[in-house]
Amino acid sequence: MKNEFKKLMKHDMSDDCPICHAENLVTTTLIPAAASWEIANDLPQFSLALHGAAGLLSAMIEEGYKRDQIELALKELLDDFEGSIATNTAMAGPPQGSA
Numbered sequence: 001m002k003n004e005f006k007k008l009m010k011h012d013m014s015d016d017c018p019i020c021h022a023e024n025l026v027t028t029t030l031i032p033a034a035a036s037w038e039i040a041n042d043l044p045q046f047s048l049a050l051h052g053a054a055g056l057l058s059a060m061i062e063e064g065y066k067r068d069q070i071e072l073a074l075k076e077l078l079d080d081f082e083g084s085i086a087t088n089t090a091m092a093g094p095p096q097g098s099a
């Protein structure tokens, strides 16, 4: 991976880590906005998530990033998120009302 690509992946462990800031923006702003746009435009749930992500990543390809680097980075990020989801689910216990 090119150094500039590593910069997009690596947390710097500071209080104002730019990668954490980007992740927070996605969680607090982009995800709720996409959900609202889908509802407002009568679009299937997650249609903007999938096509928005592909569109944003295609902008990286236009800027000269290699598709295989992007796919590898995306796989790493999704693996991390899946791990976090599994951990959060385990910590939350069984769904409410299932007992």
Ligand SMILES: [Zn+2]
Pocket: 011, 012, 013, 017, 018, 019, 020, 021
């Ligand atoms: Zn970070």
